[in-house]
Amino acid sequence: MTGRNSTALQSEIFDPKSAIDGSLCQPDPSKSCGACCGLYNWQNHSRPVLIPLLERSTSLFFSLGRNPDQFRKAYADEAPPPNPKLLETIYNCEFLGFLDEKKKRVGCLLHPSVNDGRDLRDHCFYGKETCSAHYCPSYTQLTKAERASVRLSIDDWYLYGLVITDIDLVKEFFHQVETRLGDSLKEEGLKNRKVRDALREFFFLKETWQFSSGQGRLGKYYFSHSEYQIARIEYGKRWQIQPSRFDKILLTLESEFQTPEDILVAESIIEGKIVNFLTAYEG
Ligand code: SF4
Ligand code: SF4
Incomplete structure (x- = not known):
């Protein structure tokens, strides 16, 4: 102190x-x-x-x-x-x-x-x-397993507060992982340190995201003139492409892209974190 x-x-x-x-x-x-x-x-x-x-x-x-x-x-x-x-x-x-x-x-x-x-x-x-x-809202909207995933993987007030209140990030991670597993994510699996480490690496993107737009954002919300709105990534309007399969995650990470190639890089980073988690979880 x-x-x-x-x-x-x-x-x-x-x-x-x-x-x-x-x-x-x-x-x-x-x-x-x-x-x-x-x-x-x-x-x-x-x-x-x-x-x-x-x-x-x-x-x-x-x-x-x-x-x-x-x-x-x-x-x-x-x-x-x-x-x-x-x-x-x-x-x-x-x-x-x-x-x-x-x-x-x-x-x-x-x-x-x-x-x-x-x-x-x-x-x-x-x-x-x-x-x-x-x-x-996290108290009622996050499931027991979703809450446990954040609690067990993060040992740090700064990142913990950012993630436990980011319902979309947690839920979308679970959606991505459970879709690939074809099963629900079991709290039991989080007892493995490698699984927790891989999960923390994913959540740590909140703090280290290279495509973060910076100030004026908190998760998917952006703030202007004392009002807030939900941000959007204009895939079709700007680049005539379909929304990313990781759109919800990209929004919660406060992403702002200059080119479609940036989006591919971002998707590759997120994909890597999810694969690392699944490798540890299933390994
Ligand atoms: S820090 Fe302030 S707002 Fe938060 S519980 Fe304490 S008195 Fe209330
Ligand atoms: S301190 Fe955090 S977890 Fe607790 S009610 Fe407030 S926002 Fe929710």
Whole structure:
């Protein structure tokens, strides 16, 4: 932990919700998600940009004795680096921070598990009731096996939050793989480390995709003038070709192509990741 006094931060602080099997927010001590608190709602939401933001909130909160009022004042007094929000109407909560010394988990600094049982979430914009009652669509739309695939393959807050909230990416991976297997993907198969590694390599495309359009996008959504829409790749209009068989995946990876040859390269990369996964899974 860097910055101001952080000795109050316990290394084993852990959200009680994590004890519930299937928790997506805080699944285990190696990662967590903070997407609905505005974690990625920045034009530039790359890992190197988010880490200092989280460190700043965390060190400030603990250095001020976990006092939310003092925190808000001090937070407002410090000028953050210029980085516009993706969507103005989504609140980027200043109380999102790192929950452990090793900075493996992001989460709510006002949560009772961080504050000796005191629930301080009424000090935030949303309030305690809204914060505690919110469950994102991934809870209901991802199947048990789909949730497990993300939980078991990723041990890193940044990538975990991006993927667990990207329902299309996860579902389309399953669709591609299960179509080739002619069977459903079994959670049992994810016990094999090579299978998990191959799956992580696929999900890691979210962070390393060479055709990513960059800013102004989050998954298949693009943001403009405080509105968002679902992006499209204009295969027919621009190049008179059929949509890619990986269209859904290409959209979630925020792809922008200059030539049809780019699309072939992109398809080849995705195909390689899927084949690697199947080789490990069936091997
Ligand atoms: S986006 Fe979903 S998984 Fe992530 S913290 Fe919010 S409710 Fe939990
Ligand atoms: S106070 Fe609410 S919005 Fe803010 S970090 Fe905590 S749970 Fe998220």
